[in-house]
Amino acid sequence: MTPVPAPPTIADIARAAEVSTATVSHALNGTGRIGEATRRRVRAVATALGYGAPGAGPRTRTLGLAVTTFAGSPWNYVAVSYFSRWLTAATAAAHARGYALTTLPADRGAQTLWHNLAVDGMLLLDSPDGDPVLRALRARGIPVVFDGRPTAPRPEDTWVDNDHAATTREVLDHLAASGARRIALHGGFGGEYYTRAVTEAYERWCADHARPPLPVRFDPHDAPGHAFDEAFAAGAADAVYSLYDPGGRQTLAAAARHGLRVPQDLLIVCASEDPAYETTEPPVSTVTLHPERIAEAAVAALVARVEAPAEAVPGGCTVPAGLLVRASSRQPRS
Structure with missing residues (x-):
C-alpha cells in the first residue's frame, strides 16, 4: 500500500514562499498588513502544494x-x-x-x-x-x-x-490616592502563578508603604462575605482588592451587613470581566486582564x-x- 503523504502545513508553505509563518497565516486568512503581491504569491504557493485541496488528506x-x-x-x-x-x-x-x-x-x-x-x-x-x-x-x-x-x-x-506585579501596584496606589489606609487583599485561593504573584506584590507594597497586610481568604461559596466579618467589625479594613470574579459581590454583601457605605466607608476593586459590575450599587471598579x-x-x-x-x-x-x-x-x- 502506498503511504498517503501528509498534507502541507503553514510551515511548508512559508519555506516554499520564503516568508514567515505569520505572513502565511495572514495571507490565507485575509488578515494583517501585508502587500497584495505577497498575499497572491503565498496563496499561489499554497495552491501548488495542495493546501486544502480535495484528496490532500485531512486538513482540520x-x-x-x-x-x-x-x-x-x-x-x-x-x-x-x-x-x-x-x-x-x-x-x-x-x-x-x-x-x-x-x-x-x-x-x-x-x-x-x-x-x-x-x-x-x-x-x-x-x-x-x-x-x-x-x-x-x-x-x-x-x-x-x-x-x-x-x-x-x-x-x-x-x-x-499579564504583569501582575505592576497591576497590583496600580490598584493599591489608586486606592491609597482615594484615601485608603488599610487595604485588605481578598485572595489566597488558587495554587496558580496569578495568586502567588499578586499576593507577593501586595506584601511588598504594604512593606514599602509601612502598611500592615490584611489578607482575607476567598471562598467561592461565601456569597454573604462572612470572610470579612472580623475585619469589618473591628474596622481593620477601609478598602478591599478582590482577586476573583465573585469577590466584588461578596464584599458588597459583607459591607451591607456591617452597615458600611461604599465608597464613603469602604473602597472596592475586583479583578473581573463580568459586565454586571457596571450596574451594581454602586458600580464596582474592576481590573480587566484582557x-x-x-x-x-x-x-x-x-x-x-x-x-x-x-x-x-x-x-x-x-x-x-x-x-x-x-x-x-x-x-x-x-
Whole structure:
C-alpha cells in the first residue's frame, strides 16, 4: 500500500514562499498588513502544494483547551466571564488558522482523559504547581502554551500573561490616592502563578508603604462575605482588592451587613470581566486582564509550536491589564 503523504502545513508553505509563518497565516486568512503581491504569491504557493485541496488528506487539526487550576474538580469554568470570553476568542483564533478547538471539562481526571487525548497541541489556563495534566501532556510530547506563567517553567515553555506585579501596584496606589489606609487583599485561593504573584506584590507594597497586610481568604461559596466579618467589625479594613470574579459581590454583601457605605466607608476593586459590575450599587471598579488579547496570542504561539517548533520563541508574552475605575473606589466628594 502506498503511504498517503501528509498534507502541507503553514510551515511548508512559508519555506516554499520564503516568508514567515505569520505572513502565511495572514495571507490565507485575509488578515494583517501585508502587500497584495505577497498575499497572491503565498496563496499561489499554497495552491501548488495542495493546501486544502480535495484528496490532500485531512486538513482540520485540533487544539485542546483546559482550565487546570482545580483539575479533577467538577466546576463550570465556562460560567466565569474571564474563561467564557477567553474561549470565544480562542475558538475564533483557532478556526482562522484552520484548527478545531476542543474544550475539556474540569471534572475529568488525569488518569483517563489526558493520557489518551488526541490533539496536536494544548492550551492550559491557570496551571497550578504540580499540575497532573501538564505532567501527562509533557510525557506524551504534546506542545503546550500556557495562559498564566507556569509555576515552574522550563526553558522551552511558552506562556502569555499579564504583569501582575505592576497591576497590583496600580490598584493599591489608586486606592491609597482615594484615601485608603488599610487595604485588605481578598485572595489566597488558587495554587496558580496569578495568586502567588499578586499576593507577593501586595506584601511588598504594604512593606514599602509601612502598611500592615490584611489578607482575607476567598471562598467561592461565601456569597454573604462572612470572610470579612472580623475585619469589618473591628474596622481593620477601609478598602478591599478582590482577586476573583465573585469577590466584588461578596464584599458588597459583607459591607451591607456591617452597615458600611461604599465608597464613603469602604473602597472596592475586583479583578473581573463580568459586565454586571457596571450596574451594581454602586458600580464596582474592576481590573480587566484582557482575555481576548491573551487568547489570540496564546493560540498564535501554540500553532507556531505545532507547525514550526524550531522557529517557536519560548518565554513569556505580556498583555497589559487595565484598571476600570468606577464609583466603588473613587474618593467620595465632601
